[in-house]
Amino acid sequence: MATVATTAPSAQRGLPKWVKSPTFARILFPFVVLGIWYFIYYTLDSRIFPSPQQVAVFMWEEITLTSGVRYSSVAENIYVQFGITLMRLTVGFFIALVLGTIIGLAMGISKKVDAFFHDWVMAVLAMPALVYALFLGLALGFTSRGPILAVVIAGTPFVIINIREGVRNTPRELIDMARSFEVPQNKVTRHVLLPSLMPFFFAAIRYAYAVGWKGLVITEVFASDRGMGWTIKFWYDAHRAHGVIGYAIFFIIFALALEKLVFDPLANRAFKWRPRIDAVGLAEGDMTAVASEAVLLLENQEVEQGVDTTVAKGGNF
Amino acid sequence: MATTLEQQAPGPRSAEEARLLALRKKEIRDRWIWRIAGYVFFLLAWALVSQIVGPNLIPGPVRIAQTIPQLIESGRFFSSFGATLTRIGIGFGLAFVLGIVIGVLTQSRWLDGFFKDAVTISLVSPSLIWALTGIVIWGFEPQGWIFAIVMTTFAVVTVNVAEGIRALPKDLTDMSRAFGVTNWRRQRDIVFPFLAPFVFTALRFGFSVGWKVTLLTEVFSSNEGIGFEMRVASQLFRMDELFAWAISFFIFALVLEKLVLQRSERKFFRWRAEAVT
Numbered sequence: 001m002a003t004v005a006t007t008a009p010s011a012q013r014g015l016p017k018w019v020k021s022p023t024f025a026r027i028l029f030p031f032v033v034l035g036i037w038y039f040i041y042y043t044l045d046s047r048i049f050p051s052p053q054q055v056a057v058f059m060w061e062e063i064t065l066t067s068g069v070r071y072s073s074v075a076e077n078i079y080v081q082f083g084i085t086l087m088r089l090t091v092g093f094f095i096a097l098v099l100g101t102i103i104g105l106a107m108g109i110s111k112k113v114d115a116f117f118h119d120w121v122m123a124v125l126a127m128p129a130l131v132y133a134l135f136l137g138l139a140l141g142f143t144s145r146g147p148i149l150a151v152v153i154a155g156t157p158f159v160i161i162n163i164r165e166g167v168r169n170t171p172r173e174l175i176d177m178a179r180s181f182e183v184p185q186n187k188v189t190r191h192v193l194l195p196s197l198m199p200f201f202f203a204a205i206r207y208a209y210a211v212g213w214k215g216l217v218i219t220e221v222f223a224s225d226r227g228m229g230w231t232i233k234f235w236y237d238a239h240r241a242h243g244v245i246g247y248a249i250f251f252i253i254f255a256l257a258l259e260k261l262v263f264d265p266l267a268n269r270a271f272k273w274r275p276r277i278d279a280v281g282l283a284e285g286d287m288t289a290v291a292s293e294a295v296l297l298l299e300n301q302e303v304e305q306g307v308d309t310t311v312a313k314g315g316n317f
Numbered sequence: 318m319a320t321t322l323e324q325q326a327p328g329p330r331s332a333e334e335a336r337l338l339a340l341r342k343k344e345i346r347d348r349w350i351w352r353i354a355g356y357v358f359f360l361l362a363w364a365l366v367s368q369i370v371g372p373n374l375i376p377g378p379v380r381i382a383q384t385i386p387q388l389i390e391s392g393r394f395f396s397s398f399g400a401t402l403t404r405i406g407i408g409f410g411l412a413f414v415l416g417i418v419i420g421v422l423t424q425s426r427w428l429d430g431f432f433k434d435a436v437t438i439s440l441v442s443p444s445l446i447w448a449l450t451g452i453v454i455w456g457f458e459p460q461g462w463i464f465a466i467v468m469t470t471f472a473v474v475t476v477n478v479a480e481g482i483r484a485l486p487k488d489l490t491d492m493s494r495a496f497g498v499t500n501w502r503r504q505r506d507i508v509f510p511f512l513a514p515f516v517f518t519a520l521r522f523g524f525s526v527g528w529k530v531t532l533l534t535e536v537f538s539s540n541e542g543i544g545f546e547m548r549v550a551s552q553l554f555r556m557d558e559l560f561a562w563a564i565s566f567f568i569f570a571l572v573l574e575k576l577v578l579q580r581s582e583r584k585f586f587r588w589r590a591e592a593v594t
Contacts, residue, residue: 022426025427115347128529139374236453
């Protein structure tokens, strides 16, 4: 990476080469954030704004379960809370996956079904999580049903759009050829339809999980008495800024871990056989944007260049 | 189908062409019929569910449609819209500018590396954590909600602008370097014109994220605006008002997003075919 700088005349400015490498910049970034944090800490006239050490101590106590003595009003420890959220997310996600695959397949195959559902899918896709969070809290009470339903509402449209796009992108010539050579239907499904559907299916999973999670934590604030969303709201209500910031960092770690440890390796394994996906902008109308992003997303994973566009650019909360 | 059309010489319409045209017309008509059928089905299903569950818990479409004029009469409607739009204007405006600046800066590989993790974190984290963090630090001061909106939205803008940077015609930038054109002139004459359509897309995507997080910040740190009104309605168990606020602003945002922004995007960049697709 650092070798690129050799042609530039600015290389004579006297800085060592390793300072100019993007990797150094990347490592520098958290220290700059820490510096800004200290700056705010010393300039902001606030009693509750914590220093980085305070937050670090809080997070350490949460992880090692040593702070439960002092704040016993939080019913469950962090592992249980995150586990509850993960359970709700997984249940809702599978419902969304099944529901979305059925509707998406139907919309991809039939234009009539597509016209029937299109506008309503787009409407649900664009609905803010806040609306159904408030509604579900009142309608279903503080059980797990509300949060699970929130994941279904948030995730299903993404599954539908990607599956629909996948069906539309299946190469027609291959199916026609298979027909004319009298290849049995189950072989066509296995060797033509499924492989071409795979990347879209995978994008659907990834989007639905990410978006479902974002909708879920907001719903847990208004429609639940446990879970990650409720826990960060607890510290907010208690006016403990170190708790809010500590949990915000836990959220970020959780999201990054999901992306880097679960979805990236899965994507690499699923698409090893496929050099490049070359289907962009085939559909007309509103869904193009989201679906072509799905394709772009897959391309980026394979080529590994530029900014990480690991999550949907539109339609998240 | 397409090949047969191309092979036909322009001239008197053949029977085949007329048949295709009729087929296309039928297709469009079918599409509209099924679309309307979808509207009828979902609205009826909604009304039915509302009747079964009880109109106080799930108000039907008719009742919500009747509530909106009541809200307008009460005088809170337009002031709430004004308050929310002001917040969007300030918060999203700042996020948009910051997002573009960072996106343009990613031309440098060093700065690209520097901002990489910031963009990733902003994309994967839910808006809730920024809303709560900003408000717990700054209270009802504007910095709180500005922080929340900026942190949630800037990366959406940056990613779209960075995509434009990546697609930048390399021959033009190389040539400008070879002829010793200054950096500022290169930015002004090559980069910015090329980025324009990408900035527009960034505006559209950013707005779709931005208005949602704005409503969320209003729930926690405001005494006016759509988000605040929605929370009050839900606390008073006025479901019809909750839905009326939500749906009226939802429709407003969708119209702005789809009709105004998307249309003008197509209009501005019609001369550039590759930018529109």
